[in-house]
Amino acid sequence: MSNSEMEQRKGRRLVLFPLPLQGHINPMLDLANILHSRGFSITIIHTTFNSPEPSNYPHFAFRFISENLPEHHRTCCKTDLVAFLSMLNTKCGPPFRDCLTDLLSDASEEPIACLISDAILYFTQDVASELKLPRLVLRTGAASSFCVFSAFPLLKEKGYLPIQDSRLDEPVVELPPLRVKDLPSIHTNDPEDLYNLVNSMVSQSKASSGIIWNTFQELEPTALETLHQQLGVPLFPIGPFHKRFAATSSPSGPLTHDGTCIPWLDKQVPQSVVYVGFGSLATISKTQFLEIAWGLANSNQPFLWVVRPDLIHGSDWLEPLPNGFLEALGGRGHIVKWAPQQQVLTHPSVGAFWTHNGWNSTLESICEGVPMICMPCFTDQRVNARFVSEVWGIGLQLEKGVERGEIERTIKRLMVEKEGENIRERMLCLKEKSDHCLSRDGFSRQSSDNLVRHILLLESLNFHAH
Incomplete structure (x- = not known):
């Protein structure tokens, strides 16, 4: 100028x-x-x-x-x-x-x-x-x-x-x-x-x-x-707006970022971690919470999971988890109340983003080339999830609801199987376009x-x- x-x-x-x-x-x-x-x-x-x-x-x-x-x-x-x-x-x-x-x-x-x-x-x-x-x-x-x-x-x-x-x-x-x-x-x-x-x-x-x-x-x-x-x-x-300036670590929201997640990610294998975050408004039932927990555990992939204090109906935080659940994972799972999402998505260890498909999260995932597992909750998230899975071909949608077997299969399809490789290639192509537009x-x-x-x-x- x-x-x-x-x-x-x-x-x-x-x-x-x-x-x-x-x-x-x-x-x-x-x-x-x-x-x-x-x-x-x-x-x-x-x-x-x-x-x-x-x-x-x-x-x-x-x-x-x-x-x-x-x-x-x-x-x-x-x-x-x-x-x-x-x-x-x-x-x-x-x-x-x-x-x-x-x-x-x-x-x-x-x-x-x-x-x-x-x-x-x-x-x-x-x-x-x-x-x-x-x-x-x-x-x-x-x-x-x-x-x-x-x-x-x-x-x-x-x-x-x-x-x-x-x-x-x-x-x-x-x-x-x-x-x-x-x-x-x-x-x-x-x-x-x-x-x-x-x-x-x-x-x-x-x-x-x-x-x-x-x-x-x-x-x-x-x-x-x-x-x-x-x-x-x-x-x-x-x-994408957020790519014009270096990501700020200071949150502008009511929740404070948990700084422990980055050192934890540093110890993981590249592209191995499933990052799970459902935004600032979505809520789930205790039953859904437990199905997600067991689906993640049974997938054998390391996971970083953001569980807001008000995410689960009728629960303060992690009380519904069975005794010894996290300990039994031997460090393969890390749960925080809030995470610096943009920083997490840029981390080389993160291989997939399980998201509610709010537009900000969807766009951040595209910009970092991270394939998505889609679990839309309401309003435009449903449209975004359908475009991610069917139009852009850069993710998989949990079509059969929140069920541990379906969750485990979907994670494996994305992280281990050939289908996941093809999705990753399309995602990297879209990431390049997001870089070029600015x-x-x-x-x-x-x-x-x-x-x-x-x-x-x-x-x-x-x-x-x-």
């Missing part, structure tokens, strides 16, 4: 507003770092709920708003995520509008070029329009799953939604290679709420001035082309340049409109 370009951006402020869930906060902060490195000043508006520690980001300004959620609604992000997200969109409107109005009228600060908010915080479009501020959207999930979300009216009309147990294995002919069981669903007290939430997210993304994606062109060319035609707004696939002539780098130009254009058009 030339000095004159950098000068042009100095004195331009961007306001970013992440959804207050860990899998959404991290990519938004990554995006903030990317845009800050391009010369923009950054202000983060955040709810008091689940807020990051500002001292970890001294180069950003933070403004906190009260989301006005009753205590029982704060906990429902674990029990009824749809109700929680709907409530955020209802309750955050007035405090967010007040905060943004204050920022816009603050003469001591640089002028605001635009707002960038999470796609799920769809209410921000109306606020931005009212305050005559351009809004860009960050979608933290895949383009492929967004295609499915945008097809919700069609899926409802054709009878695929709401999902019926009797039709789970039927193909969704309009969206190959998805089956009914791969469609995004999530337990909620009122399924209509999910439908409304998704439709609002899609329609208000369409009403925005453009959408930023944490993906790359070579990974999802078909989905990005489809969305380009459907949505009619500029799309900026500038991912190089000087790569698509994500060019898309980043286009995004910066677009922001400056939006600001100048907005300035003249005033």
Whole structure:
């Protein structure tokens, strides 16, 4: 970037507003770092709920708003995520509008070029329009799953939604290679709420001035082309975000990394370890927990397993394990409460990643060339898992549920058999593409340049409109 370009951006402020869930906060902060490195000043508006520690980001300004959620609604992000997200969109409107109005009228600060908010915080479009501020959207999930979300009216009309147990294995002919069981669903007290939430997210993304994606062109060319035609707004696939800066070891979440896992990995044979991690929201039953434990033990592969304190229903941590279980493994298994995932995936000992297929985890695995065992839990994870196993051919899905024999067989298929070698080759090919997209002539780098130009254009058009 030339000095004159950098000068042009100095004195331009961007306001970013992440959804207050860990899998959404991290990519938004990554995006903030990317845009800050391009010369923009950054202000983060955040709810008091689940807020990051500002001292970890001294180069950003933070403004906190009260989301006005009753205590029982704060906990429902674990029990009824749809109700929680709907409530955020209802309750955050007035405090967010007040905060943004204050920022816009603050003469001591640089002028605001635009707002960038999470796609799920769809209410921000109306606020931005009212305050005559351009809004860009960050979608933290895949383009492929967004295609499915945008097809919700069609899926409802054709009878695929709401999902019926009797039709789970039927193909969704309009969206190959998805089956009914791969469609995004999530337990909620009122399924209509999910439908409304998704439709609002899609329609208000369409009403925005453009959408930023944490993906790359070579990974999802078909989905990005489809969305380009459907949505009619500029799309900026500038991912993978996390590869633009050296991985930070300081966690931005509520859990502290357990540093013992790296020395343990150092002692293992290259590409021998199964790393098991199900993200920050997924939960499992005690029965599933035990089946996973025995499946891992019986596979005879060393494993590093992240078991969050709130992962297992009705259990504090490892109490359901039989007495002497870990000791009997003779050091072949290592269990921690939280791990520095990016660091783990880059470790030469790791040969497979058993994942819930949240988009951040899926993308991190692709970037490090680590094949996946897929166990999606809800929403877009199901679509991601189907693309990993059937479209990209870089992993295997546990199709028959969580059963120890199936787990043992799947690990062996991936780690020991010829099938696993073929999967690994395809994964390394995709890893090379993920590396190239961020190089000087790569698509994500060019898309980043286009995004910066677009922001400056939006600001100048907005300035003249005033």
